[in-house]
Amino acid sequence: MPVFWLVMIVLAIAIGGYILGRGRALAGAGGDSRHLHSLPNYYGSNVAIKAVAPAFLLMIVWLIAQPIFVSSQVAGDLPDGIVADGSSMSLVMAEVRRTAEGINAAVASGAMSPEMASSGRADISDFTTRLQDAGQIVTATITQPILNAAQSYRAMNATGNLLMTGLVLLLALGGTVWGLRESYPEFRARNVVEASVRALLIAAASIAILTTIGIVLSLIFNTIEFFRIYPASDFFGSMTWSPSFQGNSQLGIWPLLWGTLYISIIALLVAVPIGLFAAIYLSEYASKNVRAFAKPAIEVLAGIPTIVYGLFALLTVGPLLMGVFGNDGLGWMQSGTAVMTAGLVMGIMLIPFVSSLSDDIINAVPQAMRDGSYGLGATKSETIRQVVLPAALPGIVGAILLAASRAIGETMIVVLGAGAAARLSLNPFDAMTTVTAKIVSQLTGDSDFASPEALVAFALGMTLFIITLGLNVFALYIVRKYREQYE
Structure with missing residues (x-):
């Protein structure tokens, strides 16, 4: 499922949870909000937050971690002699990703069947011809190791996306049930909602600091790698x-x-x-x-x-x-x-x-x-x-x-x-x-x-x-x- 529609479904669950939580709190108070610890909107907001926050947090972490995990797994399965002729593993993996994207686009346009896209014995020339017919060719020649790696990459991503969709929806529904069970008159919904909003504000304020730290660390690590293969004395001492x-x-x-x-x-x-x-x-x-x-x-x-x-x-x-x-x-x-x-x-x-x-x-x-x-x-x-x-x-x-x-x-x-x-x-x-x-x-x-x-x-x-x-x-x-x- 595309991420956009997954986000829309989670938001719809949160809206439904808000309405149900507010109504459940009022029903528990006999319809009189004066018998509630907090205003009715706080009870609804508590349910919505519990539906959205864990689901979106898992989605963000999953979207960041999945490409790293899949790339490392696919790179580990590549033959030892795949990196040659002055190439590097980063270039090979870029080729694998582009081939996988080309296969996805060819399947979506109907130029290639899903069975052929996942076939382990696909003919390379036929594969290349179909990608060219679909306007999705990304390289002049697709080798068998690259094709196999692209198929594995595509399959692992599809499995990961399916697992993510299921877990995110399960968390959203579980958070909704959790929030509804807390929608009783004595529950301090206002305190919970205000603490959640405070945590959100702290997270927003931390983004700039964390982004700066991430930028500096990425520069430092790559700079150290550069100076390992090129002397710093030449970098700062040469005038050419x-x-x-x-x-x-x-x-x-x-x-x-x-x-x-x-x-x-x-x-x-x-x-x-x-x-x-x-x-x-x-x-x-x-x-x-x-x-x-x-x-x-x-x-x-x-x-x-x-x-x-x-x-x-x-x-x-x-x-x-x-x-x-x-x-x-x-x-x-x-x-x-x-x-x-x-x-x-x-x-x-x-x-x-x-x-x-x-x-x-x-x-x-x-x-x-x-x-x-x-x-x-x-x-x-x-x-x-x-x-x-x-x-x-x-x-x-x-x-x-x-x-x-x-x-x-x-x-x-x-x-x-x-x-x-x-x-x-x-x-x-x-x-x-x-x-x-x-x-x-x-x-x-x-x-x-x-x-x-x-x-x-x-x-x-x-x-x-x-x-x-x-x-x-x-x-x-x-x-x-x-x-x-x-x-």
Whole structure:
């Protein structure tokens, strides 16, 4: 049974349990809710929670564990010589999964009978022909070991889904019966429901923390695996980035790190002054009508997809800079893809991040501080420089930090606007690339995750994570220092 319909059935059972639980509690009190410990809705909610919570928890755990278990079982049954010719078990299992998906699609479309799909003696050529006729072919040649593994994979998944469906429905019905038995007047349904809601809120609050921990652990483990097969001294000591999946790669991070920082600095040099000046004008000088129009117009920039910014850099800003700094102008620029192109467009994209947050922070400064400054004889500009901006400095630093983190993690603008050359250069009109762009390129396609050329993406990601963490710690130090000085 598809997961969607299973969820719908469990929710229907919960709704039915809610109605029955509420009615049973009222019936036990003789129809008078004053004889109940809790309001009738709490009794119904108690039944619904007991029907939904265990069933959904089992479903989530099962959906996470089943693919891991099935893949490990199928991989263990594969012949010893299946991994050859520079391949890896991850690539073989990806082939098995795609073949199994192709078989399922062919059966669903009628191009293949269920008997043939599960046959252990199926003719390989006939099998391939039927998949091609159904438009589901995923490889040029399906070998017998891959076909057998795909059939096992498909059968084990089908069995697992059937078991999951039965157990989830059994838990939902059992929870409903349990809740109905508790629907008597003296039962403290409100306490149970409120404790359940509190647990739900704690779980929701924990998701962000657990997700962060999971991301960090995945980066750490894969980074350690990378450094086992590629020396860390070469990764941090080499000034050359030249990956080659044929071997003899040079994977020095410094050209990528330099390109990331160079483009980010240019973007911040564009975004911070313009965004901050715009925030000061909107909060201190603009009339209500001007502010009502200008602030939403600036914030529209934040809603434009980054691929659109990338196309803008490639088709508009790059040719424009070439006309001024190219061979027809000053002769400094060889092509439209350069650090300056990506930096300018990225700076435009970051303006609303700095402007909107800084404007909100400046507006949060109490008016009494401005009035006190005016009372001492200060002008409006002096009040802004000496009172408003120092008071709003922690928030402004946070806005700049957010913009810096956004610039470091940008990919599409870099790919289309800055090029793909990994080089160390001070010329802002040279083509360069960033860490994020190379992470994408190293993981594009069926990468062999046993090779350093693929695992290097995790080391690059870990490096970016540490840099961003360092920026956050530094910004927190600056904020606390200025806040203490101000107070």
